[in-house]
Amino acid sequence: MKSIVCVKRVPDTEARLRIAGDEKSVEAAGVKFVLNPYDEFAVEAALKHKEAAGSGEVTAISVGGAESAETLRTALAMGADNAVLLKTAGRAEGLAVARVLAEEIKGREYDLLLFGMKAIDDDLQAVGPMTAELLGIPAASAVTEFSVADGRVTAHREIEGGHEVVELRMPCALTMTKGAYEPRYASLKGIMAAKKKPLEEKAATAGDAGVETRKLSYPSERQAGRIVGQG
Template sequence: MKILVPVKRVIDYNVRPRVKADGSGVDLANVKMSMNPFDEIAVEEAIRLKEKGAAEEIIAVSIGPAKAQETLRTALAMGADRAILVQTDDQVEPLAVAKILKAIADEEAPGIVMLGKQAIDDDSNQTGQMLAALMGRPQGTFASKVEVSGDSVTVTREVDGGLETESLKLPAVVTTDLRLNEPRYASLPNIMKAKSKPLATKSPADYGVDTTPRLKVTKVSEPPVRQAGVKVANVDELVAKLKALGVA
């Protein structure tokens, strides 16, 4: 079985994003970029499934600029077998991403498409669901545990009321949540080996997908600064202040 793992190049989660002076978007100049953390969890889980003998090949895919090769090399260093870069400088929206991934999945015929539940740059949480709909495949979202047995995969997912367990017939789409695993660090030997692993470069046109944005960003701004809180000496003072605010 093949596992297809889409990964996205985003601003590193340790970096505080800066808004451009003209409010047209987020400033990416001289900013550290890395793999989307949820996608990193998906890569790790795919590797673990392969180590258990449930998968034979892991294919990492990224859709973005030429520099996204660095993100794919990270996935290869972690343990992916080969990679595909769909190179474009457009701001690709979730629906276009899902269409490209469907075309790749039609070619590669993976048993599982495993991707992060959302990207930390736009927080859309749409691509996995859209991909499952386009492919007509069952989906397990927000996975905190994944087990493959025969021609099915059991996904334990986090819901508001606790945990929900679903059994999906393969092929299926799975999106990973934070508590699924802790991704490994790529060792230096594996980083060196990743340089020789195959990485194919394609374009959206190769898959017949138009990546022209359907949405227009009118303005990006910093969130308002929170006002400092006020300390109170006792409960009576707290109640008095709440009454003055019309809360109590």
């Protein structure tokens, strides 16, 4: 079972964010970054299915700056076999990221292409289905659990008021949400081993995403309300 997992470096959920002077981006100084929590489900799913198959390979890929190498090391420490950093200058979003990923992935051999359902920074929920579309492969999003048999994936996808059972031809793309794959912690041994695993860096150019951020603002502070009852 060969899987490619796309992972992203995002600010920790507890991070206090400050808008930068350009009013279009967020100050990175003092912000703690982590592997996107949804991507942890994807890494875990890839590892579980490789273990179940008894053989295979898990490759983690990230698009971003040099700092994203750290995010890839986290995936390697969890158990991924190797990693690729597609190094871009400046920020890239949505369609631009999908294009960089598709360009790299189209020359590779894989059974499963896994994503997080969303990145918790801009919550776009787009890169997975977009990359699948560019590669011309079937995809399902918001997957909680899947099984693999006879070249097909049967995936359970969360929908309003229930779930959908989708059958996909491989190779296919899945975007993962919380469900059957509770992420493992990287063990000390895993962290040590990750330092020696292959992490390839390639220069990449992220183009136009088709949308631009014009302005970031803080939502109006909710006024603390009135206490209307005291029990």
